[in-house]
Amino acid sequence: MGWSCFRENSECNRPVKIIILTQYDNLYQPQAVAEVCQALACELVAIVALPTMGTDSGGVAGLKKYIDFLGWRAFMVFGWRTFKARLMAKLCSGRHKGKFYSIEQVAGSWHIPYYHFDSVKSECFNKLLNDTAPELLISLSCPQIIGKSVRERFPAGCINVHGAPLPKYRGVMPSFWMLKNGERYAAATVHDLEAKIDDGAIICQQSVAIAPDDSWHDLLVKTKAAGAAALIQAVSQIKAGTVVRKPNPQEQATYYSFPTKADRRAFIAAGKKFF
Numbered sequence: 001m002g003w004s005c006f007r008e009n010s011e012c013n014r015p016v017k018i019i020i021l022t023q024y025d026n027l028y029q030p031q032a033v034a035e036v037c038q039a040l041a042c043e044l045v046a047i048v049a050l051p052t053m054g055t056d057s058g059g060v061a062g063l064k065k066y067i068d069f070l071g072w073r074a075f076m077v078f079g080w081r082t083f084k085a086r087l088m089a090k091l092c093s094g095r096h097k098g099k100f101y102s103i104e105q106v107a108g109s110w111h112i113p114y115y116h117f118d119s120v121k122s123e124c125f126n127k128l129l130n131d132t133a134p135e136l137l138i139s140l141s142c143p144q145i146i147g148k149s150v151r152e153r154f155p156a157g158c159i160n161v162h163g164a165p166l167p168k169y170r171g172v173m174p175s176f177w178m179l180k181n182g183e184r185y186a187a188a189t190v191h192d193l194e195a196k197i198d199d200g201a202i203i204c205q206q207s208v209a210i211a212p213d214d215s216w217h218d219l220l221v222k223t224k225a226a227g228a229a230a231l232i233q234a235v236s237q238i239k240a241g242t243v244v245r246k247p248n249p250q251e252q253a254t255y256y257s258f259p260t261k262a263d264r265r266a267f268i269a270a271g272k273k274f275f
Contacts, residue, residue: 016156016239017045019134021142022103024049024116026085027078028224029141030100034109035228036140040235041110045132048115048125049103050144068261069173074274120144129153136238138231139193146193156238158193159203161231163223166191166205167253170198175219177256178210180267186210186219188227190234191248197255201245203237206230216274 018040022029037044052062067075089102094109107114117125120142129150136156139146141163151158164174165187171177178186186208192200206226210219237243259267 015043016136016235017132017134018043018136018138018235019045019128019132020047020138020140021120021146022047022049022140023052023143024103025052025141026082026089026102028220030103030106031221032224032228033103033140034095034100034106035225036138036231037106037110037112039232041112044110044112045134046113046115046128047103047107048117048128050117050120050142052143065258069176069259069264070274071264071268077275120146120150136235137193138235140227140231145197148195151193159190159231159234159238160193160198160200161227162189162191162198163187163220163227164189164198165207166198166202167248167250169256170253171256172258174256175223176216176259176263176267179214179216179219179272180263180270182270184210186223188223188230190227190230192245198248198253199250200248202248203234203243203245204230205246216272 020033020036022033033047066078070078085101088096088099089105092101092105094100094105100106100109104114104116115124115128119125135154137146137151137154137158139158139160141161146158162170162174163186164170164178165185166189169177175186187205188208189205190203191198192203194200206229208219208222208226214222234243
């Protein structure tokens with residue numbers, strides 16, 4: 001059942017039951033999720049965090065993957081900032097000095113049920129869908145592919161937020177690749193979830209200027225904020241039935257995978273920095 005079927009049997013702008021799927025992260029996702037909760041808290045029936053992108057191959061292998069990507073110096077900065085954020089999340093029950101430090105902390109501040117599952121294929125996630133009967137799924141940096149059997153359970157549809165100007169920069173770590181390639185503009189795109197990664201029709205897109213001295217961290221912060229704003233706009237359009245979808249043509253697409261050690265070296269050689 002697609003959005004048009006849902007729309008025919010619904011009142012315009014009535015509350016829609018929403019689930020957010022995201023990843024377990026302490027540095028970048030909490031602020032973005034908080035912005036969404038600020039606007040949509042009364043409609044959120046659950047927030048689900050999945051394992052961090054790149055860790056699917058296991059603890060040691062996942063760690064090596066990130067060390068190869070960041071290099072030891074940036075990895076230590078990343079690790080220290082993550083450690084501090086996790087410590088702050090334990091010490092603070094809510095927002096502290098304008099910041100959140102975990103997805104769970106965000107959910108608790110708006111009294112939204114929070115879950116940490118290993119997979120969207122798990123029995124726990126299936127039970128959550130049965131118990132809450134959500135209508136719209138939001139993928140906010142969800143690190144796993146959401147199959148057709150799950151997507152079909154959401155009568156108002158499934159949408160994804162991608163931190164890049166689709167159809168370009170499909171795949172993972174778009175902020176890294178856009179910086180490495182010397183782009184002047186990035187974007188955050190909200191699109192329909194389809195079988196192929198980042199392949200669905202575009203609902204809305206918000207441009208982000210890249211400053212000459214922007215680091216990977218800087219651009220991530222920018223695109224996460226733009227993604228949250230674009231997502232709130234997209235949900236409003238979906239509820240009002242005013243979405244005008246735009247093509248996301250495959251023939252114009254570029255795709256990037258998880259960066260390797262060689263990619264990191266080229267990134268540094270291009271004068272770019274992580275922090």
